[in-house]
Amino acid sequence: MLLCLPxxxxEAQECLAEGAVPIGGATLxxxxxxxxxxxxxxxxxxEVPEANVMGRESVGGAxxxxxxxxxxxxxxRLAAATIGTGAVRRTATVGGNLVGSALRCLLPAALVLDTRATVLETDGVREADLTEVVAERPVLLSLRWRAPIASAYRKLTGQAGGPPPLVVASALHAGDGGGRCLRVAVRDGYDVLSGDTAGDTGAEDALDALRGTALGELPAVAWDVIRPQVTGLLHGDGANGEGLSAPDR
Known part of the structure; x- marks a missing residue:
């Protein structure tokens, strides 16, 4: 096997045109x-600069x-910290996790950040939403988002040999015309569901509104995690660090 390092x-477009297979960190x-x-x-x-960006509102696929x-x-940050072991995290990439992994551990976090992707094709680069990235598995150059007011993440401990552990991610954003928007995404098994609502109401009103979205299909155990996250974000009492739990194996 020859490895192309554009x-x-x-140069990356030329490698793709020659039939090169993207490998991410090759852990998968x-x-x-x-x-x-x-x-x-x-x-x-x-070695591609655009795939290695790091900032408050962006991260490269490599x-x-x-x-x-x-x-x-x-x-x-918390989502990345719970993926695999330390050795895996020193090799696995953002693009490999979102595009190459069935678990897609970063996807709930990316969804609540309202993330947009820049993808590479043989004829150039373009912007794509996460639904397209998950469905079509393009070469991911980078992700970008608008920094939230606050965010939270929790992964429950999974059972060895069982389904992927439950993940709940949430973020509170400033709205374009004033007000705030609350976004929540949950990985339940291999499915990822998300919903959003206004972030200027009380926690109970926000939770009721979220139950009217796709999140309403989730089991009670998921709502046991969603409730304190939403309450913490809306009341500003720091849900950010909660639930940094056992990594996926």
Whole structure:
């Protein structure tokens, strides 16, 4: 297998045109390749500047998970910190997790940040929403969002050999025309559901409104986590650090 290491978007496009397979951090594909055979040409974006951005409102697709720190919103930082082991987080990338993983541990956090993606294709780069990223699995260059007022994250402890542990992410945003918007996303098994409502009401009104969204289908155990997160964000009493629990195995 030949590994293509482009240093620009143009070179990355050329690698794609030649049939290179994107590998992210290779934590998810290596075992499959050992079993089924390696591709003739693979590509890593680790030398492409646009895929390595790090800031308060952006992160590159080639950024490894352990680099996500206090620059980024709490919900994204806490989500990254619970993925795999320390060794995995030093290798796995943002793009690999969102595009290459069935678990998509970062997806609830990205959804509540109202994230937009920049993706790479053979004929250029373009913007895409997360629904398209999950469905079509393009090459992810970067993510960007508008920094929230506050955010929160919790992952429950999963059982070995069982379904993925429940994840609840939430964020409170300033609205464009004034007011505030509350966004909540939940991973229940392999499904990710989300909903939003006004963030200027009391917690009970906000929870009632969220039950009228897709989140209303969730089991009681999910609402046992959603309720204190929503209450903490709307009352400003710091739900951000709650529930940093056992990582996925």
């Amino acid at each position: 240093t620009s978007v143009t 594909v290596w075992a499959t390749w050992q079993r089924d055979g390696f591709p003739g040409l693979a590509m890593s974006l680790r 950024v490894v998970l352990h680099r996500i720190d206090a620059q980024q919103p709490d919900v994204l």
